[in-house]
Amino acid sequence: MALAAKSLAMTQPAISQAVADLEQRIGVKLFARSVRPLALTPAGELMRQRASALVSEARQIATAIRHTSRGRLALIRAGLVDSLSRALTGPLASFLVTHADHVSVQSGLTSAHAGALLTRNLDLFIGVDDMSDVEGFDRHEIVTEPYILVLPPRHKIPRSVADLEACAEKLPFIRYSARSKTGIDIERHLRRLNIDFPQGLEFDTPFGVSDMVARGKGFAITTPICLAEADLDNGDVRTVPLPGPTLKRTLTLVSRRHELGTLPRDLTKACKSSLEASTLAPLRSAMPWLDEDLRA
Amino acid sequence: MALAAKSLAMTQPAISQAVADLEQRIGVKLFARSVRPLALTPAGELMRQRASALVSEARQIATAIRHTSRGRLALIRAGLVDSLSRALTGPLASFLVTHADHVSVQSGLTSAHAGALLTRNLDLFIGVDDMSDVEGFDRHEIVTEPYILVLPPRHKIPRSVADLEACAEKLPFIRYSARSKTGIDIERHLRRLNIDFPQGLEFDTPFGVSDMVARGKGFAITTPICLAEADLDNGDVRTVPLPGPTLKRTLTLVSRRHELGTLPRDLTKACKSSLEASTLAPLRSAMPWLDEDLRA
DNA sequence: CGCGCACTATAAGTATTTCTTATATTATCG
DNA sequence: CGATAATATAAGAAATACTTATAGTGCGCG
Missing domain, CATH: 3.40.190.10 (Periplasmic binding protein-like II)
Structure with missing residues (x-):
């Protein structure tokens, strides 16, 4: 803190008070004070990373604004x-x-x-x-596109909701992460069909889901555009309409x-x-x- | 400004003075005052975009830090x-x-x-x-892998740092976003070489960068693994060692x-x-x- | 074209925040 | 255990930000 004060042309107590104030306002300790020299807590380290990025961005704003040209957007x-x-x-x-x-x-x-x-x-x-x-x-x-069912090659084609549910007896259901809207929509649709596939593998990329199906590790619900996006090298998956009511995105x-x-x-x-x-x-x-x- | 004052529980002159102060400090007008109601200048618009992002990030930092906590792992x-x-x-x-x-x-x-x-x-x-x-x-x-230079097909091969800098005279430099470590490393390396390519296109995925080079839209610095990951359909890009000191990741x-x-x-x-x-x-x-x- | 309205800008004073000085407290090292 | 070098605290000073009062300005309407 003494070195920081020196570099900022301030006194050491000003730094100490400012840090203590900040800790009080956010309710988290940023420094471990039971050791010398002082060490950052994990929260303090996170603050240091993000706050220094913030300060850097703040400085860049003024520079960028001075360089704004008319007409075209800068960014x-x-x-x-x-x-x-x-x-x-x-x-x-x-x-x-x-x-x-x-x-x-x-x-x-x-x-x-x-x-x-x-x-x-x-x-x-x-x-x-x-x-x-x-x-x-x-x-x-x-x-707008419909959701479809993707299965490993030569997998039996399910033609009803009961068949769909029975797929999980042989292979696990590969999920999209609940962090994605697609994952959320699929889970909601399955709940409406009273289907509850066990937890297992989940991915947040189309490639992750599709690749696992291609490898024969499971089956999945996805969309044609997601499948195209995955661009599988060994693109041998079987695609069929999703049994039961339609689901679109x-x-x-x-x-x-x-x-x-x-x-x-x-x-x-x-x-x-x-x-x-x-x-x-x-x-x-x-x-x-x-x-x-x-x-x- | 009157509405802003109301929403911030402050008086209108406080807002007016704060804005005027800021304009004086950065040396740029943020509002066009010759019309009613006041309009943002292009610089003002840019400031609004970036400053509100900054304020939002600042608020998120405190929240993120409070949520740092020890917890049991379930998955x-x-x-x-x-x-x-x-x-x-x-x-x-x-x-x-x-x-x-x-x-x-x-x-x-x-x-x-x-x-x-x-x-x-x-x-x-x-x-x-x-x-x-x-x-x-x-x-x-x-x-560990070296960074390499990727150019459109049939592009002249730069053999020196000066040649590398000259590439930008014909084609723009395609960047990785500064949100990525790869992007940061590349920018730092270029600064060490005293090369300052103009801002233009940036992407946060290997595919984005590589695809633009393959389309002949520019040249880029990337890595062999990033290039493999992009898995370009029209994979005709020219790859050569990066001129000058080596850079690895x-x-x-x-x-x-x-x-x-x-x-x-x-x-x-x-x-x-x-x-x-x-x-x-x-x-x-x-x-x-x-x-x-x-x-x- | 002039007036009234609703806004912003300015001046002066007040309130709040931030900083300094002085010194107490604390962890580490010899 | 004492000395050292750091941080923390208390109290006051300095700087900043805000308020109140009011001047100034652009626009719309009659």
Whole structure:
């Protein structure tokens, strides 16, 4: 603390008091004081990491603002659900780079992107959740697709809900993580069918789920776009319609209202075109039974 | 400003003065005052975006720190850096499922995994950062690999640092996001070489970076494993040694000390074997100049 | 075009926060 | 065990941020 005071041109008690104040306000000890020299607690280490990142970002803001040029946005940060990562990262970035000096594309789960949009860490995202319960956002639908059943090759095809439930007698059900909207939707659907597959393996990426099925380690519920995204090297999985009532998901572009002009609408158009050509048409060829269920 | 004052339980002149103070300190106008109601300038808009993100992150830090707590582990939650997702998700899950009833495998950026490990949202991770400055963790090295330069097909091969810098005259430099350790290491290396590529495109996935290079949109610095992970459909990129001093990265399994017994060591062994067979041997075949630089 | 309205900006004073000085307390080392 | 070098505490000073009172400004309406 004495060295910190020196480097900040302050006195040592000022530092000590400031740290003590902060500890009191957040209710957590940041330093272990029963040793010399003082050591950070795990919480103190976390604070140090995140707060120094914060201070660094704060300093960068002033610099960035001074360099803002008119017209083009300085920065666009876009989130893309990982099930569209391979299909749309290129088209998305190519489009955005004509509208901003600095483009950041972040892949991941929609729940994280929704949170980041709310806290203004993203400017828009394409994902499974359209945040329809929150005011102040625009939504542009890109595609609706049905959930399908994926089984290892030569697995018997279940034709009823009872058959589906019986699959778990031979192979475990491979899950999407409950951290993903897709995982949540699937669990809710299974509960409606009174099916309760035992806990076992779960993944937060389409590849993780699909790869395990291809390896013969289990069966899963997924979507055609997720399967395309997995891009399995040994793509021999058996895909069939999901027995019982249909379950669908919609992929939507979400942005704050009144902030990006026509960019979200134009971007949606560009993404629809690209997705149709690169993913949907091939999927309809591979799974003709999808038919009208899979269109942008 | 009057509404902001009301919502912050302050008076309107306090807001007016604070904004004026800030404008004076950074030397930039944030509001256009010649119209009613007041409008944000472009700089003001950028400030609003970034400052609100900053405030949000600041609030989250306190919450995250309070939630740091010791708790019993009910399952194994493993983080896997996305550059190893395709290569190791299957082997990792297959191994862990023999040691736990419930296994969660989360793909993503090492920085998020490191944070998650610190806050006990993960039990272990495999990533680029070994958290060597933090006490209380065990580290098992899996592989060390050099960074390489990737260029569009038929691009002239840079043989010196000056050549490397000159690449940006024709094509933009495609970056890894600064949210990734890989991105940070590359930026630091370029600073050491006194190279400052203009801001342009950045991605947080190996696929994003590699796909843009394959499309001829730019050039990039990446690693052989990242390139393999991208698994490009049109894999025609030109890979060459990075001119100038070598830069390497190490992928490490990190777990808390004294908590998982021999599992981390055993898991490391299993991952090394799998990685060597599935990724490293093919890479050495494709890029013979890597030679001894790429071994588990 | 002038006036009224609803807002922001400024001046001066007050309240709060942050820092300093002086010194007490504590962990470590020889 | 005493000396040392650090941090913590108490009290007062300095700096910052806020309030009140009121001047100034852009817009819309008659």
